[in-house]
Amino acid sequence: MTDRQDILTECHNMVSHRFHYQSDDKTFGRPEYWMSYAKDVIEGKDFTGDCDDFCMTMVEVLVDHYQIPRSDIRMVICDVEAGRGRHIVCTVDDVDTTIVLDNRYSYIMPWEDLSAYTWIMYAIMDKPNFWIEWPTE
DSSP, X not given: OOHHHHHHHHHHHHHHHHEEEOOHHHHHSSSOOOOXXXXXXXXXXXXXXXXXXXXXXXXXXXXXXXXXXXXXXXXXXXXXXXXXXXXXXXXXXXXXXXXXXXXXXXXXXXXGGOTTOEEEEEEETTSTTOEEEOOOO
């Protein structure tokens, strides 16, 4: 495991232990609402949200608490296995691979290990409003 993977594991554990899943419909009364709870997590507080809230929180904790450059971080929209619908994860570039930080798993993993996911589009966090379609083969 690389030094960066040690940092990513620590960050994933920090955010995951504070995260409690609840849909935006139930939390905010609407289908989508993206929000970061990084400040709460860094202060040791729990938060409730869905995959986009987990992902945004992960991005901000990586940047603000662990000083990972925004240019190494992506938010990636994907389809998950068995037609369960759209999902979003945080990815971070490492030496020879890209690491996925996903609220559906209690550990980090290389993106190629998520073969059941179909990658749709991504945004690099130094240009967060610019979404790029995932290249098809």
